Amino acid sequence: MTASTLITVAPTGAESAKSDVPALPVTLDELVATAVDCQAAGAAVVHVHIRDDAGAPTLDQARLRDTVAALRESTDLIVQLSTGGAVSDGEAPRLAVLDAAPDMASCTMGTVNFGDDVFMNRWGFIVDLHEKMRDLRVVPEYEIFDLGHLANLERLLDRHGPPFGGHVHVDFVLGVPGGGAGDAQTVVAMAEAARRHLPEGSTFSATGIGRATLPVMFASLAAGGHLRVGMEDTVSFARRQPVESNAQLVTRAAAVAELAQRPAMDIPAARELLRIRG
Numbered sequence: 529m530t531a532s533t534l535i536t537v538a539p540t541g542a543e544s545a546k547s548d549v550p551a552l553p554v555t556l557d558e559l560v561a562t563a564v565d566c567q568a569a570g571a572a573v574v575h576v577h578i579r580d581d582a583g584a585p586t587l588d589q590a591r592l593r594d595t596v597a598a599l600r601e602s603t604d605l606i607v608q609l610s611t612g613g614a615v616s617d618g619e620a621p622r623l624a625v626l627d628a629a630p631d632m633a634s635c636t637m638g639t640v641n642f643g644d645d646v647f648m649n650r651w652g653f654i655v656d657l658h659e660k661m662r663d664l665r666v667v668p669e670y671e672i673f674d675l676g677h678l679a680n681l682e683r684l685l686d687r688h689g690p691p692f693g694g695h696v697h698v699d700f701v702l703g704v705p706g707g708g709a710g711d712a713q714t715v716v717a718m719a720e721a722a723r724r725h726l727p728e729g730s731t732f733s734a735t736g737i738g739r740a741t742l743p744v745m746f747a748s749l750a751a752g753g754h755l756r757v758g759m760e761d762t763v764s765f766a767r768r769q770p771v772e773s774n775a776q777l778v779t780r781a782a783a784v785a786e787l788a789q790r791p792a793m794d795i796p797a798a799r800e801l802l803r804i805r806g
């Protein structure tokens with residue numbers, strides 16, 4: 529079991545609206561300020577979705593490049609761009625996200641129902657993402673919404689080789705209506721399946737959507753996993769208590785990790801673990 533806990537913050541996402549969640553960081557200044565606070569609170573990775581001037585999700589290339597540059601300027605965080613985008617985004621702009629040259633990018637390992645929508649991830653598109661990331665020296669974080677996605681990742685690695693850097697890191701995203709349940713049993717089942725399907729030494733983090741946040745956090749730590757938290761995944765800190773900031777969520781995750789005797793991993797250690805290019 530790793531001695532420390534990698535904490536990823538996913539501050540914005542593509543699903544919540546600023547009008548519903550005023551604390552959501554949607555402008556570049558808000559995102560950078562959040563990232564600075566989250567680094568101070570113990571995060572090592574920032575998983576980034578960006579918004580346009582109206583606050584709507586966008587994959588605009590210039591904005592993505594400016595965002596990567598601004599995060600690098602103000603923080604030491606590992607910058608992970610989302611290639612998932614919003615459910616309405618097409619494959620070409622999602623693939624083009626990688627041209628903004630992040631340290632890492634997400635790569636979802638299969639199609640999944642997403643509430644009333646469908647989050648489309650065709651096999652051929654997954655292969656394109658995996659290979660383009662390797663060409664551009666971008667480290668993938670494979671997003672696992674359900675058990676079959678782990679079998680799919682095994683198939684990807686068998687047929688198309690290891691990712692850039694050689695280390696396999698996955699993130700279990702649990703509690704999406706249509707995906708794996710957000711409970712401790714599912715985290716344990718996923719961790720078990722990861723051991724069967726993935727190369728030795730692979731690592732996982734986990735995040736629970738909404739009320740699944742705490743059960744998934746506790747179970748992931750107990751099962752030897754790492755953590756992702758943030759307003760992409762939860763906007764309630766507790767019953768009838770809206771999240772005040774992403775740093776509030778990172779601070780809680782770091783405190784729980786400390787209690788579990790696996791304190792937050794520092795950024796140099798996270799770069800080494802994930803084999804981020806120098």
Ligand code: KMH
Pocket residue numbers: 541542543610611612613614615634635636642647671
């Ligand atoms: N917004 C979801 C449709 C990712 O960032 O890679 C996809 C998502 C996964 O959030």
Ligand code: ZN
Pocket residue numbers: 538541575577610612634760
């Ligand atoms: Zn995301």
